Amino acid sequence: MARPPEMDDDLRWGDLLAAAQRGDAGAYRAFLAEIVPFARAVARRKGCAETLVEDVVQDSLLTIHRVRHTYEPGCRVKPWLATIVQRRAIDARRRQGRVARHEVSDPDAYETFADPEANRTEAAGSATAVQRMMTHLTPVQREAIELMKLNEMTLAEAAAESGQSVASLKVNVHRALKRLRRAFGPEGLS
Template identity: 50%
Template sequence: MMRAQGGDREAYRYLLEAITPYVRALAARQVRNRGDLEDTVQDVLLTVHAVRHTYDPARPFGPWLVAIANRRIVDGLRQRGRIGSHETVLDTEHETFSASGANFQEEAVDARAVRDAIEQLPIGQREAVRMLKLEEMSLKDAAAVSGMSVASLKVASHRALKTLRKLFASQGNKT
């Protein structure tokens, strides 16, 4: 570590390679999850890198390293404990999936009703909805294609959606 503090890159690389298995063994005593273990080891190595200037070459290196490692391990455990206390483990019984093929007839009817409703709109609103919502064009691209300004497209799209909402609300459908 003394040579690494002096700027010897090769000594620093060797130091990090040499302490990694030791740090991993220290962390493995308290961290059970392999992913968390590797994250903890990396956290310790990053901390060693960040505070390497605090090492006093007149003192032993081992206790300095163990003190840093133990603090970072405990900090990691606390953090994962805080996060874990707010999470719920999801098991397979918590999963819900709709049956494949379910509701296709309703979707076809809904799609047809939307297409029919769009066809009832004035041409400017119809084109705005088609380009912006159905074809997902950007405002800039739709303006270039249609010859309308961006502001006009926004207004036409807003009015079209307002009209469609009213139409479906009067039919008892919610969109």
Template identity: 35%
Template sequence: MTRGSDEQRWSRLMVSAQAGNESDYRLLLTELTAVIYNFLRSRFGDQHFIEDCVQESLIAIHQARHTYDPQRNFRPWLFAIVRHKAIDTLSNQNRRKKVVDNYHDELHVLSQAGRQSEAESELSQGDILVSLSPQHREALILTKFIGYSIAEASEKLCISESAVKVRIHRAIHKLQLLLEADEQ
């Protein structure tokens, strides 16, 4: 099948599923499972979190299926969900493992002794990251938690390198403001 015919088929299956056809819905989810897995594997390699992310994506698709508009393309709707679930899964994985490696350079503005340890604690728990917009959180996680270069993050996000830098800067600025507000 070609990309266009896949998209048309998935759109038809989703419309049928929205109308209550369970067998079409089951078929759609079966086909999308492989597509989502391959999409994630092409971006993140062979990592163990991909299985979790596929499952989370399928759950999110199920919960959001009523939002699909058949007048619009299916792929952007699908991959927006998958991309956000990948970010959430990475964020949760990093929070559980407390993987925080390369953010110290960007947090030099928080270098006062007491404030830095509070910032490190909050960031390592990941709780504060949910306050960022998905775009800012995504850029920050890819570069500062996973360790992608600006160029790699740019390629993964399909945006320019300068846009990645701007998102990271804005994310860090917002984190700084949130941490300062917590101190008061």
């Protein structure tokens, strides 16, 4: 009694993959080339859109390459392959769903340059508010905030500029922020 062609594929692929595990590069290339149609069919059966099928196949081939050592020679290959492709198809469909939910179709949303005059009033008000807040700090706290937060210096740069140690700067910044939060609340510091 003759074996079904699917069994022949499974046996041949098992032999090729076992040879690849032993280091036969030619067998590995043949194995990968032969499984591509099977991977495409599995991806389509799992409900992947045609636009995703090739991505799923490529992702599956990469996964197979990464986990090929987990195949146990003598076992059937098709169930092992099908599981990998099914998981990659599920991942692709989930990814596609997440992307689709976050897509923006408003052409104005792509505007990247604001009018230079748009925030001038708010910026002036913010600068005044920051100056007013800074009056609530001690001189060393004010210097630490100015150097580290307003001038965006690193700890080392601020320490060299102010003559304070790194530890002192950290303490002064922490105390200054704590004092400002108490005075103005977390919303006032945003």
